[in-house]
Amino acid sequence: MKRRAMTYLNRWIAPLALGLAASLSLTACSQQDQPERPPLEGAAIGGPFTLVDKDGKTVTWDQFKGKWRIVYFGYTFCPDACPLDVQAMMRGFNAFDKAHPAEAAKVQPIFISIDPERDTPEVVGQWTAAFGPRLLGLTGTPDQVRVAADAFVAYYKKGEETPGGYLMDHSRIAYLMDPDGKPIAMLPVDKGPDAVAAELAKWVK
Missing domain, CATH: 1.20.5 (Single alpha-helices involved in coiled-coils or other helix-helix interfaces)
Incomplete structure (x- = not known):
């Protein structure tokens, strides 16, 4: 049984x-x-803004439609964080450009100042030029900068005045946005150019 x-x-x-x-x-x-889903897919990051470039010409967020965008908020008088981050960001972008020129041609790196009191269009233009001709520097009035920063959830605050001038407390994020202006990922600028280049190669097609 x-x-x-x-x-x-x-x-x-x-x-x-x-x-x-x-x-x-x-x-x-x-x-x-x-396929792997973008880490920032669906996040409420990015939105309309109106700023000016080094020549004082108006630049809007909608002008970049159809292009991938790298967006970093900082200021030119920053003694350490901003130069290090932007250097890693742009070296990584240049490495990506060398390996994937067709894809890199569709990417616009953007630096937005959160210190409009000192960062005039001319100052921002000179500072960004030190990192290469592909980096677009933008600034604006305090209200214009606030609108842009709020759209990207970028934190910043003016520090106390000192004999050497004030510093700005701010977030350190390089956003990668797709051609429709939607957030894709945060570029790992803290890990160096190679990591940035790898992240760009992963998403920008």
Whole structure:
């Protein structure tokens, strides 16, 4: 009786086990075939702004439609963080440009000043030029800068006055935005140019 019961169970368990294994295998394959989702997909980051470039010409967010964008908020009098971040960002971009020129041609790196009191269009233009001709520097009135920073959830605050001038407390994020202006990822400027180049190659197609 026991032998018959075992035989009966084996007839059902074996096919069930095989079916379950096949199902799990197909699920794993299906998950591997799915493209990785952007880390910032769906985040409320980015939006309309109106600023000016080094020549004092008006620049709006909508002018970049159809292009990938790298956006970093900082200020030119920053003694350490901004130069280091932007240097890593632009060296990474240049490495990406060398390896993938067609894709890099569709990317616009942007530096937005959060210190409009000192960062005139001319000052911003001179500062960004030190990092290469592809980096676009933007500034504006305090209200214009606030609108842009709020759209990108960028924090900044003016520090206390000192004999050497004031510093600005601010967030340090380089956003990668897609051609529709939607957020894709934060570029790892803290990990160096190679990491930035790899991240760009991962998303910009």
